[in-house]
Amino acid sequence: MHENFFHKLKVYYEDTDSGGVVYYANYLKYLERARTEALFSIGFSNKKVQEQFGSLIIVKSCNIEYKKSAFLEDELTIRSFVKSITKTSFFMNQIITKGEDIIVEAQVHLVFINKDGKPVKIPEDIYSKFKPYFCDTIKV
Secondary structure, eight states, rough: OOOEEEEEEEEEEEGBBBTSSBTHHHHHHHHHHHHHHHHTTTTHHHHHHHHHHHHEEEEEEEEEEEEEOOOEEOOOOOOOOEEEEOOSSSEEEEEEEETTTEEEEEEEEEEEETSSSBOOOOHHHHHHHHHGGGGSSSSO
16 A cells, blocks of 8 residues: 655745735745655654765756645645655655645655765665655545
């Protein structure tokens, strides 16, 4: 059975424009927080990856589609899963929902690099802990 990572958050005043609508760039921050929490949930952190493996996880690309707006004090859920993986990178799909409504869909290409910025193999410890989260579709 494949799993999804889940992260919940509330929209604060600082996240919105003068009309109370979430500013589009803040969705990237929400997605980043959810990926960081996913990493924590499997026993790692960005700092630990750097210290233990000499690696960083960077965003190579992000394809994002804004479907609906979120507003001040909305409660959002971010669902994330690993869509595919190579030796040095993986694609994570993320969906932000408000209740039953999908408001944002994103596919993020993440790459493991060394301190010189060169791609490196994903550590086996991380690969094996992400394995239950590999799937083709998001769970509802």
